[in-house]
Amino acid sequence: MGKAMNHREGSVMVLGGGIAGIQAALDLTELGFYVYLVEKSPAVGGVMAQLDKTFPTNDCSL
Amino acid sequence: MLTNADLLALEGTPGNFTATVNLRPRYIDADSCTACGLCTQYCPRHHVDPYNEGLSITRPIHIDYAQAVPATYYIDPSSCLFLQHETCQICVPVCQSHAINFKQQPEERKLQIGAVILSPGFGKIDPKTLAKFGYGKHPDVVTSFEFERMTTASGPFMGEIKCFSDGRHPKRLAFIQCVGSRDIGCNNGYCSSVCCMYAIKEALVTKEHDPEVDITIFYMDIRTQGKDFDAARERAEAIGIKFVRAKVADVTPWENRLQLTYATLDGQHKFEPFDLVVLSVGLESPKDAKKIADITRIDLNKYDFCATNAFNPLQTSQQGIVVAGAFQGPKDIPESVTQSSAAASLAAASLKQVRGRGVEMKTYPEEQKVAADDEVRIGVFVCHCGINISSVVDCAAVANYAGDMKNVTFYTENLYSCSQDAQEVIKKKIKEHKLNRVVIAACSPRTHEPLFQETLRDAGLNRNLFEMVNIRDQCSWVHAGEPELATIKSKDLVRMAVAKARLIQPLPEQTVPVTAKALVIGAGVAGMTAALNLAEQGFDSVLIEKGDAVGGNLHHLHHTLAGDAVQSHLQTLVDKVTKSKKVDVLCNAELVQTAGFIGNFSSVIASGKGKTRVEQTVDHGVIIVATGGREHRPDKYLLGKSKKVVTQQELEKQLAGKAKTRAPGSIVMIQCAGSRGDDLNYCSKVCCNHALKNILKVKEINPDSQIVVLYRDMRTYGFAEDAYMEARKLGVVFIPYEVDRKPEVTEKGAKIQVRFFDSIMQEEVVMSPDLVALSVGIVPDDTDTLSKLLKLPVTANNFFLEAHVKLRPVELAVSGVYVCGLAHGPKPVDETIVQAQAAAAKAAIPLVKGYVKVDPIVSSVEQDKCIGCGLCVSLCPYGAIVMQKVDGKRKAETIAASCKACGICAAHCPTFAISMGGFTNEQINSQIVAFGATGDR
Numbered sequence: 001m002g003k004a005m006n007h008r009e010g011s012v013m014v015l016g017g018g019i020a021g022i023q024a025a026l027d028l029t030e031l032g033f034y035v036y037l038v039e040k041s042p043a044v045g046g047v048m049a050q051l052d053k054t055f056p057t058n059d060c061s062l
Numbered sequence: 063m064l065t066n067a068d069l070l071a072l073e074g075t076p077g078n079f080t081a082t083v084n085l086r087p088r089y090i091d092a093d094s095c096t097a098c099g100l101c102t103q104y105c106p107r108h109h110v111d112p113y114n115e116g117l118s119i120t121r122p123i124h125i126d127y128a129q130a131v132p133a134t135y136y137i138d139p140s141s142c143l144f145l146q147h148e149t150c151q152i153c154v155p156v157c158q159s160h161a162i163n164f165k166q167q168p169e170e171r172k173l174q175i176g177a178v179i180l181s182p183g184f185g186k187i188d189p190k191t192l193a194k195f196g197y198g199k200h201p202d203v204v205t206s207f208e209f210e211r212m213t214t215a216s217g218p219f220m221g222e223i224k225c226f227s228d229g230r231h232p233k234r235l236a237f238i239q240c241v242g243s244r245d246i247g248c249n250n251g252y253c254s255s256v257c258c259m260y261a262i263k264e265a266l267v268t269k270e271h272d273p274e275v276d277i278t279i280f281y282m283d284i285r286t287q288g289k290d291f292d293a294a295r296e297r298a299e300a301i302g303i304k305f306v307r308a309k310v311a312d313v314t315p316w317e318n319r320l321q322l323t324y325a326t327l328d329g330q331h332k333f334e335p336f337d338l339v340v341l342s343v344g345l346e347s348p349k350d351a352k353k354i355a356d357i358t359r360i361d362l363n364k365y366d367f368c369a370t371n372a373f374n375p376l377q378t379s380q381q382g383i384v385v386a387g388a389f390q391g392p393k394d395i396p397e398s399v400t401q402s403s404a405a406a407s408l409a410a411a412s413l414k415q416v417r418g419r420g421v422e423m424k425t426y427p428e429e430q431k432v433a434a435d436d437e438v439r440i441g442v443f444v445c446h447c448g449i450n451i452s453s454v455v456d457c458a459a460v461a462n463y464a465g466d467m468k469n470v471t472f473y474t475e476n477l478y479s480c481s482q483d484a485q486e487v488i489k490k491k492i493k494e495h496k497l498n499r500v501v502i503a504a505c506s507p508r509t510h511e512p513l514f515q516e517t518l519r520d521a522g523l524n525r526n527l528f529e530m531v532n533i534r535d536q537c538s539w540v541h542a543g544e545p546e547l548a549t550i551k552s553k554d555l556v557r558m559a560v561a562k563a564r565l566i567q568p569l570p571e572q573t574v575p576v577t578a579k580a581l582v583i584g585a586g587v588a589g590m591t592a593a594l595n596l597a598e599q600g601f602d603s604v605l606i607e608k609g610d611a612v613g614g615n616l617h618h619l620h621h622t623l624a625g626d627a628v629q630s631h632l633q634t635l636v637d638k639v640t641k642s643k644k645v646d647v648l649c650n651a652e653l654v655q656t657a658g659f660i661g662n663f664s665s666v667i668a669s670g671k672g673k674t675r676v677e678q679t680v681d682h683g684v685i686i687v688a689t690g691g692r693e694h695r696p697d698k699y700l701l702g703k704s705k706k707v708v709t710q711q712e713l714e715k716q717l718a719g720k721a722k723t724r725a726p727g728s729i730v731m732i733q734c735a736g737s738r739g740d741d742l743n744y745c746s747k748v749c750c751n752h753a754l755k756n757i758l759k760v761k762e763i764n765p766d767s768q769i770v771v772l773y774r775d776m777r778t779y780g781f782a783e784d785a786y787m788e789a790r791k792l793g794v795v796f797i798p799y800e801v802d803r804k805p806e807v808t809e810k811g812a813k814i815q816v817r818f819f820d821s822i823m824q825e826e827v828v829m830s831p832d833l834v835a836l837s838v839g840i841v842p843d844d845t846d847t848l849s850k851l852l853k854l855p856v857t858a859n860n861f862f863l864e865a866h867v868k869l870r871p872v873e874l875a876v877s878g879v880y881v882c883g884l885a886h887g888p889k890p891v892d893e894t895i896v897q898a899q900a901a902a903a904k905a906a907i908p909l910v911k912g913y914v915k916v917d918p919i920v921s922s923v924e925q926d927k928c929i930g931c932g933l934c935v936s937l938c939p940y941g942a943i944v945m946q947k948v949d950g951k952r953k954a955e956t957i958a959a960s961c962k963a964c965g966i967c968a969a970h971c972p973t974f975a976i977s978m979g980g981f982t983n984e985q986i987n988s989q990i991v992a993f994g995a996t997g998d999r
Binding site for chain 2: 009010011012013014015016017018019020021022023024027028029030031032033034036037038039040041042043044045046047048049050051052
C-alpha cells in the first residue's frame with residue numbers, strides 16, 4: 001500500500017482498519033484500486049486481534 | 063496505510079472526494095524502529111494496557127502485540143513523562159537505531175479519493191450498564207472481553223484463569239447473556255448477534271483449560287443461527303456446559319463467592335453461588351459514530367448505527383459512501399468479511415472508469431539462474447524470536463552446528479528474522495556469499511514462509527530455493543521444560559532441512575490468461591445481484607436459470623420485516639437483468655458439463671423447452687453458484703392434510719391478498735417445525751423473522767387477532783429484535799417449548815387442535831385456533847448434481863462448503879468457483895444480496911487481472927511412468943488432473959492452475975509417476991535419511 005501521493009486517480013478511502021476494513025482494502029487492491037486505510041489506533045487489526053480463538057471452529061484468530 | 067489517524071473532513075462528490083486526515087505523531091520513526099523492545103524495558107512509567115482490556119501494565123512506549131502491523135512502537139502521550147512533564151527521555155539514548163523523535167508533530171493530509179468505505183467497527187457498552195451486575199464493585203465480575211484476554215495463552219496471565227479477589231482457580235463459572243443488548247434500560251433494544259457464540263466459545267475454551275469447571279450460561283434465547291453454529295452449542299451441552307433460561311436479577315457477594323439471583327420460567331426464584339461471573343457484553347455503535355456521520359453526512363438509525371435498507375444493505379444515505387462490518391449493524395466475523403468484499407465490489411463498480419490508474423506494481427530483480435549442477439551454497443539463519451525460542455533452545459549452538467554441515471557456506475542468528483532490518487541482512491548475505499539455498503529456523507511456515515520467500519525474490523532468488531524449520535512451535539514451545547532436548551531436536555530438524563535444501567530446485571512461476579466472462583448459475587436474487595454487480599464492474603456474464611423465469615424465491619415474498627415492498631424491487635432487478643447488455647439470461651437452462659479450470663472454463667449449457675431445447679458451449683473464467691433453496695415441507699403437523707395448517711410463506715401470500723378474512727382471528731404459530739433437530743439438523747435463520755413479519759401484518763389488518771407463538775429460541779437477531787418487542791407489546795403470546803416435548807396438531811371434526819405444554823403455567827394446554835402457521839425452514843435446491851459436476855464439497859446438511867468459514871466465506875474449494883445465497887446456507891434477503899455482491903467482488907479479481915498466478919508447488923506426472931490407470935483423476939478433490947491421449951495411450955496430466963498441492967495423487971500413484979514440486983520423493987527421502995544420521999553432517 002506504499003507511500004501516499006497527493007493525487008491518485010481511482011483511489012478509495014477505507015475508514016477503520018479492523019477485519020472489515022482490512023478485507024475491503026485487500027479486495028480493492030486486488031480489483032485494481034489504490035487504498036488509503038485510515039485507522040485511528042496505532043495498529044490495524046481491530047478487535048479480532050484481541051481474540052484468542054474463533055467460533056465455532058476454534059481457529060486461531062491472529 | 064495511515065495509522066494513528068483521524069478523519070477530519072470529507073468534501074466533494076462521488077468519484078471526486080477530498081478527505082482531510084490528521085496523523086497523530088507516534089514519536090517513533092517508523093523507518094528506523096526495529097521493534098526490538100528495548101525502549102519498553104527501560105521506560106520507567108507504568109501504563110494500563112488497553113490491548114489487554116486493562117488487565118496488565120505496559121509502558122507508555124510500547125507496541126500493542128508482537129504481530130502488530132505496522133511493527134513500529136509508539137508512545138502513548140497520555141502517560142509519557144516527557145510529553146506530560148518534559149522530564150525523563152530515557153528511551154532516547156536507549157534506542158540503538160535512534161528512532162525516537164519527540165519533535166514529531168501532528169500532520170494534516172489531504173487525500174483525493176473516488177469512493178469511501180466506512181468500517182469503523184463497534185463500540186463498547188458503558189460500564190454504568192454493567193454496574194447492575196456488580197461490575198466495578200466485585201473484582202470477580204468481568205466482561206467477556208476481559209475474559210477473552212484471561213483465557214488467551216498470549217494474554218496477561220498466559221491463559222491461567224484466576225479469580226481477581228484471591229487468585230484461586232474458579233470452580234464454578236457463570237455467563238450472563240444480553241448485558242447491554244436487548245435492554246431498553248440502556249437504549250440498546252437490539253440483539254448484538256455475536257454474544258451467544260463467543261460465550262459458548264469461551265466456555266468451551268475454559269473447559270479445555272480445566273474440564274472440572276462447572277459452567278452455567280444464563281440466557282433469554284440462545285441465538286446460534288449462523289451456519290453450523292447450533293452444532294457447537296450441542297457440543298457445549300454434550301461436555302456438560304449448562305444452559306439456563308433465566309434473567310439474572312442480581313449479583314451479590316456471598317462469603318468469598320458471588321451469589322446470583324434469578325427466576326426461571328416456571329416462576330421459581332433461585333440463588334446460586336459462583337466463583338467468577340462473566341458478563342456477555344453486547345456491541346454498541348462506534349463511539350465516534352455521530353462524528354463520522356457529521357463529517358460524511360450519512361444518516362444513522364435510532365441506535366446510531368449506519369442506516370441502510372434491505373435491498374441495498376451497504377449503501378449509506380450518501381452516494382459514493384458505503385459501509386461494511388459492525389457499523390452497519392452488530393455482526394460476527396464471517397458476515398463482516400462478506401460485507402467488506404461486497405463493499406469493495408460496490409466501490410469498484412462506481413469507479414470502474416479509473417480502475418488500475420493509481421496502482422503501482424511491485425517489481426523484482428531478474429531471477430538468478432540456478433542450474434541443477436551448480437555448486438550448492440546454503441545459508442542458515444537461526445531465529446531467536448526475541449526470547450520465544452532462545453529462552454529454551456540454545457540458538458548459538460544450533461547455528462554453529464549448522465555451520466559445520468556440508469554445503470553450508472554461511473550461518474548466523476537473528477533476534478527477529480521477520481523484522482524489517484533482518485530482511486535486509488538476509489538479502490545482503492545472499493548476495494555477499496552467493497547463496498543459492500536459504501534455510502531459516504524460526505517459527506511456522508504457515509505464517510512466515512511467504513514473507514521469507516518474498517525476501518528471496520527481492521534478492522533475485524527463486525522463492526522455492528527456501529526451506530523453513532519450525533523450531534518455535536516444535537521445539538521451544540512443546541519442550542519448554544526440556545531445554546537441552548529441545549536444542550538437540552532443533553539440530554535434528556535443521557540437519558534434515560539442510561539435507562533437503564541440497565536437493566531443492568527452482569520452480570517456474572507460471573501465469574495463465576483468463577477469459578473475462580462469468581457463468582452465474584441460478585437467477586434468484588443472489589444470481590441476479592451477482593451478475594448485475596459484475597456488469598457494473600464491466601464484465602459479461604451468462605446467467606442460467608432452471609425455471610421458466612428469473613426471480614426465484616422473491617416471487618413468494620411480499621414485504622420485508624422493515625416494511626420494504628419486495629415485488630417492486632424484484633421488478634427492478636428483473637428489468638435490469640433483462641435489459642443489461644452484459645448479462646445473457648438463459649431460462650429453462652441447466653449446466654450439462656464443465657471442463658477446464660480458473661480463468662479457462664468451458665461449459666455446455668442446455669436451454670429451452672421441448673423441441674426448442676438447444677445446447678451451447680460457453681467459455682468463461684469464473685463460476686458463481688447461486689442455485690438457491692426452497693421451503694422445506696415437513697410431513698407432520700397436518701401440513702398438506704388440513705387447510706387450516708399453512709406455512710409462513712403461504713400465510714404471507716394470504717396476507718398480501720385482498721379478502722377481509724385474510725387475517726384470521728386466532729393463530730398458533732409453531733417455530734422450528736422442520737429445523738433444529740426436527741427434520742433438519744440446522745437452524746434456518748429466517749423463520750423467526752418471517753413469523754414476526756407475518757404477525758405484525760396480521761395485527762395491522764386485524765388488531766383483535768389472537769396470536770400464540772410456540773418457539774424454542776426466538777432468533778430475532780440484530781435490529782429485528784425491535785419487531786419482537788413490538789409484537790409482545792401488541793399482546794402476542796410467546797411460549798417456549800423443549801425439543802423433547804413438541805406441540806401436537808390434530809384434527810377434531812372441522813376444528814383443528816394444538817396441544818402443547820405451557821412452560822410458564824407448567825401445564826398442558828389445548829387450543830383450537832382458526833389457523834396454524836408453521837415455520838418450516840429452508841433446504842438447498844439440488845446441490846448434489848452440481849457438486850458432482852464441479853467437484854464442489856458440501857456440508858453434512860447439503861449446503862455448499864466454503865473454503866474457509868471465517869476468512870473466505872464466498873469462495874469454494876475449487877479455484878474460480880464462488881457461492882452466494884441459499885446454496886451456501888439459509889439467510890434473509892439482505893444477507894443474500896450482500897453475499898452476492900461479495901461473490902461478484904471475488905469473481906471479478908481474476909477477471910480484472912486478466913491472468914491467474916499458478917502456485918509453483920503443484921503435482922506433475924512423469925508420462926513415461928504413467929500407466930493411465932486413472933486413480934489420481936478419481937481421487938483428486940479439486941478436479942485438477944485429467945486423462946489425455948498421448949500417442950494413443952491414456953496419460954494423466956495436472957492442470958497446474960487448479961492444483962492445490964494436497965499430494966493425494968502422488969501418494970496413491972501405483973507407479974510413483976507423480977511427484978509434488980518442492981516435495982519430491984528424493985527430497986523427502988533425504989530428510990528421512992538425515993533424521994537417522996545423527997553423526998553425519
